[in-house]
Amino acid sequence: xAEETLxxxxxxxxxxxxxxxxxxxxxxxxxxxxxTPPAMCYYSKLQGxxxxxxxxxxxxxxxxxxxxxxxxxxxxxCRTTVMDGMEVKNVTSPRxxxxxxxxxxxxxxxxxxxxxxxxxAGECHLQDLSYEHGKEGSRYEFQxxxxxxxxxxxxxxxxxxxxxxxxxxxxxxxxxxxxxxxGVLDRGDHAQIATFIQKNLHNEFIxxxxxxxxxGALTDKTFRFKNRVWFTKPVNAHRHCDKCCxxxxxxxxxxxxxxVTARKDEWGEVKEASNxxxxxxxxxxxxxxxxxxxxxxxxxxxxxxxxVIAQNKYVGLVKPTETFPAIMKGRNPKLLMDIHSxxxxxKPNIHLSQLERPAHSTDFNQ
Amino acid sequence: xAKFSEQQMKEFQRLVNRYPEGKQKSALLPVxxxxxxxxxxxxxxxxxxxxxxxxxxxxxxxxxxxxxxSMFNTQPVGKYMFEVCQTGPCMLNGSDEIIxxxxxxxxxxxxxxxxxxxxxxxxxxxxxxxxxxxxxxxxNNYREHLTKEKVDAIIEECRNNAARNN
Amino acid sequence: xxxxxxxxxAHIEGIRSYDVYRRExxxxxxxxxxxxxSPDAVVxxxxxxxxxxxxxxxxxxxxxxxxxxxxxxxxxxxxxxADESEPGTFKDRYLMEHIPHLLIEGLIVSSFALGSNNxxxxxxxxxxxxxxxxxxxxxxxxxxxxLGNNILGTGFDCNIYVQRGAGAYICGEETALLESLEGKRxxxxxxxxxxxxxGVWDRPTVVNNxxxxxxxxxxxxLGGEEYAKIGVGRSTGTxxxxxxxxxxxxxxxxxxxxxxxxxxIYSEEYCGGIKNGKRLKACIPGGSSVPILPANLLxxxxxxxxxxxxxxxxxxxxxxxxxxMGSGGFIVFDEDQCVVRHTYTLARFYRHESCGQCxxxxxxxxxxxxxxxxxxxxxxKMSDIDLLWDIQSKIEGNTICPLGDAAAWPVAAAxxxxxDEFEWHVLHPNExxxxxxxxxHYADPLQVxxxx
Numbered sequence: 001x002a003e004e005t006l007x008x009x010x011x012x013x014x015x016x017x018x019x020x021x022x023x024x025x026x027x028x029x030x031x032x033x034x035x036t037p038p039a040m041c042y043y044s045k046l047q048g049x050x051x052x053x054x055x056x057x058x059x060x061x062x063x064x065x066x067x068x069x070x071x072x073x074x075x076x077x078c079r080t081t082v083m084d085g086m087e088v089k090n091v092t093s094p095r096x097x098x099x100x101x102x103x104x105x106x107x108x109x110x111x112x113x114x115x116x117x118x119x120x121a122g123e124c125h126l127q128d129l130s131y132e133h134g135k136e137g138s139r140y141e142f143q144x145x146x147x148x149x150x151x152x153x154x155x156x157x158x159x160x161x162x163x164x165x166x167x168x169x170x171x172x173x174x175x176x177x178x179x180x181x182x183g184v185l186d187r188g189d190h191a192q193i194a195t196f197i198q199k200n201l202h203n204e205f206i207x208x209x210x211x212x213x214x215x216g217a218l219t220d221k222t223f224r225f226k227n228r229v230w231f232t233k234p235v236n237a238h239r240h241c242d243k244c245c246x247x248x249x250x251x252x253x254x255x256x257x258x259x260v261t262a263r264k265d266e267w268g269e270v271k272e273a274s275n276x277x278x279x280x281x282x283x284x285x286x287x288x289x290x291x292x293x294x295x296x297x298x299x300x301x302x303x304x305x306x307x308v309i310a311q312n313k314y315v316g317l318v319k320p321t322e323t324f325p326a327i328m329k330g331r332n333p334k335l336l337m338d339i340h341s342x343x344x345x346x347k348p349n350i351h352l353s354q355l356e357r358p359a360h361s362t363d364f365n366q
Numbered sequence: 367x368a369k370f371s372e373q374q375m376k377e378f379q380r381l382v383n384r385y386p387e388g389k390q391k392s393a394l395l396p397v398x399x400x401x402x403x404x405x406x407x408x409x410x411x412x413x414x415x416x417x418x419x420x421x422x423x424x425x426x427x428x429x430x431x432x433x434x435x436s437m438f439n440t441q442p443v444g445k446y447m448f449e450v451c452q453t454g455p456c457m458l459n460g461s462d463e464i465i466x467x468x469x470x471x472x473x474x475x476x477x478x479x480x481x482x483x484x485x486x487x488x489x490x491x492x493x494x495x496x497x498x499x500x501x502x503x504x505x506n507n508y509r510e511h512l513t514k515e516k517v518d519a520i521i522e523e524c525r526n527n528a529a530r531n532n
Numbered sequence: 533x534x535x536x537x538x539x540x541x542a543h544i545e546g547i548r549s550y551d552v553y554r555r556e557x558x559x560x561x562x563x564x565x566x567x568x569x570s571p572d573a574v575v576x577x578x579x580x581x582x583x584x585x586x587x588x589x590x591x592x593x594x595x596x597x598x599x600x601x602x603x604x605x606x607x608x609x610x611x612x613x614a615d616e617s618e619p620g621t622f623k624d625r626y627l628m629e630h631i632p633h634l635l636i637e638g639l640i641v642s643s644f645a646l647g648s649n650n651x652x653x654x655x656x657x658x659x660x661x662x663x664x665x666x667x668x669x670x671x672x673x674x675x676x677x678x679l680g681n682n683i684l685g686t687g688f689d690c691n692i693y694v695q696r697g698a699g700a701y702i703c704g705e706e707t708a709l710l711e712s713l714e715g716k717r718x719x720x721x722x723x724x725x726x727x728x729x730x731g732v733w734d735r736p737t738v739v740n741n742x743x744x745x746x747x748x749x750x751x752x753x754l755g756g757e758e759y760a761k762i763g764v765g766r767s768t769g770t771x772x773x774x775x776x777x778x779x780x781x782x783x784x785x786x787x788x789x790x791x792x793x794x795x796x797i798y799s800e801e802y803c804g805g806i807k808n809g810k811r812l813k814a815c816i817p818g819g820s821s822v823p824i825l826p827a828n829l830l831x832x833x834x835x836x837x838x839x840x841x842x843x844x845x846x847x848x849x850x851x852x853x854x855x856x857m858g859s860g861g862f863i864v865f866d867e868d869q870c871v872v873r874h875t876y877t878l879a880r881f882y883r884h885e886s887c888g889q890c891x892x893x894x895x896x897x898x899x900x901x902x903x904x905x906x907x908x909x910x911x912x913k914m915s916d917i918d919l920l921w922d923i924q925s926k927i928e929g930n931t932i933c934p935l936g937d938a939a940a941w942p943v944a945a946a947x948x949x950x951x952d953e954f955e956w957h958v959l960h961p962n963e964x965x966x967x968x969x970x971x972x973h974y975a976d977p978l979q980v981x982x983x984x
Contacts, residue, residue: 435699436700458777
């Protein structure tokens with residue numbers, strides 16, 4: 001086999017070697033961390049995705065070794081392939097930061113910001129994006145665009161108002177489900193994901209559109225309003241399935257399976273299965289197997305420690321009680337007031353972190 | 367359900383034959399025009415499903431396209447549709463007054479159809495007749511250099527045509 | 533009288549029909565090209581002519597042609613962009629309506645140069661009657677042996693088909709046009725790959741404007757070098773200008789790019805001056821997307837030099853004090869026109885025409901429209917003007933296709949040159965409902981800094 005041509009690309013002063021044909025975004029993912037531009041529409045496992053949301057714009061300050069001219073416009077890193085000797089600026093470019101903040105504002109002007117009642121909250125890419133790249137507040141002072149809720153059958157709920165038109169679900173239905181019955185209708189700021197005629201989406205792999213949706217536009221009806229994602233504990237599990245890989249993530253509370261999803265990587269994309277095949281799961285596994293007995297539990301899912309979901313990891317942790325004396329050379333801090341003596345809340349004898357559910361007022365009345 | 371007549375089927379075949387084999391989807395826009403003209407000036411779900419079937423497409427592919435282009439009506443429209451341009455160059459030449467006049471004359475707002483189903487008023491964006499402004503599209507033709515008198519005459523003409531055809 | 537190459541014969545009676553067109557010397561370019569030249573030689577002539585794309589971007593046509601990939605066994609296509617939709621532009625319509633065979637002739641020669649055996653004209657859906665005119669012309673050309681198989685015994689086969697769009701400005705963007713030609717939504721493609729490599733049905737494709745392809749006929753007849761002598765600098769040949777707005781003689785004019793803007797507006801040969809004896813306030817010289825200029829910057833550049841009707845002179849001063857030739861849609865404003873209202877109608881246009889694919893354009897165009905409407909209706913705030921400026925700057929350059937820029941530029945230019953008119957709308961909301969800001973100082977001679 002001929003040796004693969006490797007290109008050197010420098011992103012935010014970090015150099016990495018990648019095969020020719022790699023996109024800037026994929027090269028940046030290889031480096032990881034902050035250097036990686038956010039991507040709301042690109043999905044490496046969906047052909048043709050990307051280029052639309054414009055959150056991954058980067059500055060190419062040097063085109064290549066051969067042609068060092070910078071690119072005049074910011075480019076979508078998800079759809080621009082690297083050249084040998086290319087230099088890219090992401091977090092080091094004020095121009096990029098400014099443009100990205102602009103894109104975040106655009107994405108949010110018509111977004112309902114109904115996170116408190118949205119099932120996606122806690123694992124929503126738009127939340128992460130606005131937190132990391134957006135500005136405080138919006139300058140939009142007009143009525144937001146709204147759509148009627150569309151019923152897509154017994155499994156999938158479509159809240160078009162929350163949609164950012166990434167087209168991922170359209171590609172997903174095209175490429176991984178046997179038949180596409182929904183699409184993008186109308187155009188411009190009225191464009192919407194819909195089926196045109198009220199239609200139930202129920203083919204075998206259509207549930208995956210929920211996993212690819214970066215926001216709360218497509219959510220799992222069997223999980224709807226059942227729990228907040230950060231109160232559930234993700235564990236890896238598998239079962240034998242004729243239709244799909246059967247490797248999933250169960251979202252548990254106690255022994256109850258609240259939700260089943262495909263397994264995702266650190267970029268929020270569905271992972272490959274252990275046998276190297278696709279990790280998309282079938283509707284049976286996703287919606288119908290809600291008994292713990294249906295599954296073989298492998299162990300807890302690794303969750304990024306910054307994720308809100310990670311908070312459950314602290315259950316039962318022992319606090320390092322000796323910290324203060326240790327750093328203060330044996331002395332204890334002098335408290336002006338013991339909060340527990342005046343407050344009814346937050347009593348030291350009540351361990352909220354050990355509750356299996358959200359704290360309730362009755363928990364304080366013990 | 368309505369189907370293409372033999373002659374319309376011939377036209378359909380002529381349209382499809384323009385494209386390489388297997389690329390019959392390319393004929394979708396012309397075929398939707400043909401369907402809209404043949405089946406009452408708008409595209410019902412049944413019509414679109416029929417077109418999808420003829421071109422061997424998923425119905426959603428047809429819905430996506432039909433709703434993208436402003437010339438395809440997915441709701442019924444009046445017998446005569448006044449599509450009045452309101453973009454910059456027409457605005458400079460008084461299209462706002464013409465639109466108000468038509469609204470007043472027909473007693474409808476933009477986007478509405480008269481109760482007798484005769485007229486629909488639609489405000490549209492630039493139709494490429496800026497030098498002959500203000501203007502409107504009526505059927506397959508343009509009516510240009512509009513004045514209130516001309517609007518009156520056009521309405522009269524449509525009513526007469528309708529009466530004659532009945 | 534300037535040189536006329538495209539419309540010289542457009543007024544001859546019956547020129548729409550084949551017989552008259554042929555009698556007047558039509559189809560000589562096809563004979564010359566197919567019988568005496570190789571395809572590469574035709575491309576070479578077009579390169580020599582200095583012809584630049586007449587659709588708006590002004591990219592050198594010969595160079596565009598030379599980019600087309602020629603993989604073995606893969607058909608190539610020429611697609612004619614007749615989706616003329618830029619507000620202020622109606623020149624292609626005029627050409628196709630009056631002298632359709634000129635386009636067909638240009639298409640045959642260009643198809644020969646590019647090796648396109650099946651060539652498509654994508655025409656905007658509203659031009660329904662022109663479809664009939666073109667199809668008739670194609671039929672006539674076919675019957676007389678200029679189309680079909682083995683044209684003039686040269687072995688070259690060529691068919692031309694007319695495809696009707698259905699109402700979408702965005703399909704004037706070449707990759708959106710190709711999507712539409714494939715029967716899809718007119719969503720522009722993400723480039724690269726460019727159409728010259730992967731165009732319609734993934735085959736190498738060249739997309740050119742109607743006027744560009746018609747201009748190939750005089751280029752072949754005269755020779756590229758002779759053609760390049762007409763005009764000035766890099767603005768070679770002739771250009772069709774669609775003149776509209778508040779002028780005495782709106783219409784399509786062919787100019788040889790050596791005349792001044794002032795002459796174009798005021799001479800009897802062209803626009804015939806401002807309607808109703810009013811004064812000139814402003815002008816958008818190249819279609820709605822290009823920057824609007826106040827009268828004083830339109831007639832003279834910031835350096836105090838006369839401004840001419842050509843690519844270089846119209847863009848003299850960059851966006852700060854200049855504009856662009858664009859598609860040649862020349863929109864003239866008299867002293868009683870309101871720039872805020874006009875900018876609002878353009879913002880509404882771009883909001884309506886945005887395909888909705890990428891977020892800055894989808895969300896930004898609607899936002900700008902809402903703010904402009906608020907300003908126009910007297911409910912605006914002073915901060916709205918800066919906000920508009922900021923929104924347009926965040927759209928420009930950050931979108932998939934040039935529609936984002938096209939939506940941003942008119943707003944930016946209106947604020948740049950007419951900021952006091954916007955402020956007046958904020959400060960005098962009630963007055964702004966009953967009268968317009970008027971000419972103000974927009975026609976006053978500008979002071980040229982010493983040494984400029």
